[in-house]
Amino acid sequence: MDIFDFINNYKNHPVLFIGTGFSLRYLENSYSWEGLLKKIAFELKGNNEFFYDLKGRVYDRKSGNYDFMQLASFLQEEFNRQVSEDRNGKFKDINDEYYRKSSEGITSDKFKIYIASLLKDLDKRNGKSDELEVFNLLSKNISSIITTNYDKLIEDITDFEPLVGNNILLSNPYGSVYKIHGSVDNPEELVFTTEDYADFDQRYDLIRAQLISLFVHNPIVFLGYSVNDTNIKKILSTIFKYVQFNSEQAELIRNNFLLVEYQEGSDSLEILDHDIDVHGYPLRINKLKTDNYIELYRALESLSLPVSTYEIRRVLDNVKDITSGGTIKVSIAEDIDQLKNSERILAISPKSKSTIEYTYTDSSQLIIDYFDIIESKSENLIKLIDEFPIAKSHWFPIFGFVHLVPDLQKAEILKIQQKLKLTNNLKNNLSRFDVHGLNNIDDILDTKNIPESYKNDYIFYRVFNNSISPDDLKKYLVNIDGDLDSNYKKLLCLYDYKKYETL
Structure with missing residues (x-):
């Protein structure tokens, strides 16, 4: 098989x-367990001899194996001793971090701080x-x-x-x-x-x-x-x-x-x-x-199951909200339309039908959950677009959804609306797009040459003109608390257009 x-x-x-x-x-x-221990021992002593000495001490003749857990304990003891005795030497940064943590009431370990420093960057x-x-x-x-x-x-x-x-x-x-x-x-x-x-x-x-x-x-x-x-x-x-x-x-x-x-x-x-x-x-x-x-x-x-992990995750989160109390409201209704003013709905059918449905009552939640819906290919949620009124004045990212569900009835009109809004946004804000030669989002956010209120507009301009990739824009979007902020929605719609318009 x-x-x-x-x-x-x-x-x-x-x-x-x-x-x-x-x-x-x-x-x-990245290192194997033995490789990481060898790396630390070499950096500590300047050669591999100390590592080989320790390795000989932890060899089990009966099994023919090395006890690397015990080797790590021996190395930890020697590392902490030597680094402590040489406060401002090769491992000064490790000592600095250890004492910073100690000043904040955190009991740490110099050996483990060094391990983390070796593996922190990707x-x-x-x-x-x-x-x-x-x-x-x-x-x-x-x-x-x-x-x-x-x-x-x-x-x-x-x-x-x-x-x-x-x-x-x-x-x-x-x-x-x-x-x-x-x-x-x-x-x-x-x-x-x-x-x-x-x-x-x-x-x-x-x-x-x-x-x-x-x-x-x-x-x-x-x-x-x-x-x-x-x-x-x-x-x-x-x-x-x-x-x-x-x-x-x-x-x-x-x-x-x-x-x-x-x-x-x-x-x-x-x-x-x-x-x-x-x-x-x-x-x-x-x-x-x-x-x-x-x-x-x-x-x-390619695995296809009746319910996506995204939908299960949302159901479990809602069940947790219900069982933990608080302000969440639980209602039982014969008709889901009776709950149309609710922000979110968890619909559970009779046992004979064996279905659970997590649904929305307006298009705003589709925007908030855009990346989760796209990645989980939640077609049932995407099909709700045909049921929601979406005004011409609203920013709504349609291209990614149409890529997954091509037969949406509102697809063409929403595509036209989205392209028109993107083009108009570019034209209406040209005065903000002075060329600064920055093609990296982090550089744009860090520079003092662009006013804070214009930075998202400048990111928009550089993505629109293909100086910044859609994938880089996505990384920015998933790491900011955008929700329904207008700047977030503009950039999300631009990402959606650039990523899916030609697919």
Whole structure:
């Protein structure tokens, strides 16, 4: 069976479990566990001899393996000692950050601050942008992502919300990145040494239970791990403490597991059986050995289920609002039109119809949720456009929606309205578009040569004239709190036109 047929059998949205190999594939400044330890030891001592001394100390002759957790503990102790004794030396910046945190009441660690500094920037490899673009598209079909990586690559290429530590508890799993070993944003939370892992095992029973629930109910795709990785074996061991090997549930879990293992130069898309030893029992799981990640991502992107992860996420968020109390109003009506003055509506049909519908009562929410709707391809929400009155004076981004639902009745008139408004905005504000030679949004925002009130107009002008790409404009838009601000809507409509007008 190939990967497309395998994934098409999924009945639920899969969970991705992402390891170090993922970051190694896409980042120049990523390391294996051993490689990171070796890098730190070299920077500390100026050669590799100290690392090799430590490596010899943690070798287990019986298993033939090295205890890198223990090596990390030894290295942490020496790093902190040496850096503390040389306050203004090579690691002055690390000392500065440590004492800044201490002055703010934050108990930190110089060793972990240095680890975070090595991984904080995302130095992406050349030649992998196509894969990352498809990965961004497939995220609409992913329930959640779990990772042991510290870097922020996943957050950079998806809109998923990162969760660390206790924030994982009782969270909405849809659209979340569970960073179970910590993040570079909070070095204090990094799980790295023997002591860290022991503490993790003791403190995170509830988190582990929540993750096991995901594994039992969703397909799991492991990316960036080898078949012998201890993380995979720990997960399987934990699950099968509670699930009998020969049970129906065990068979369901086995069928849900897919391990993607890197094999240089391979274009294979064939799913193979593989046995892993768990508590002395051979556990058969599915494995794909390949270097053809773009086709793997396309297979995940092509998964078609009745309800998108975006719609499920919105439903769960609304249910959370209902159960947490506050000002939300809950009404029961026979006819959805009775609720037409509501800002948002969650419609649940009789059980016999088995449908849940999240809907809007006016076009403004389509603008606010524009990028989520486009990425999740929520055709039911897009079709609501034909039901809403949209005045000529309103900014409304129609081209992306028409790209997904070409038969919208209002498509042509709204296209004309949008193009006319974009052209008129350009003509009416020409006096603000003095040429400053700036073709980067950050430079435009930082310059003192353009009045603050004109900067969004100048960004509009540079995007309109193709000096700034639509993708760069999107990055700006998703990181500002625009909602229904007129400047936001103008730029959103321009992005929409530039991105989708010729498709």
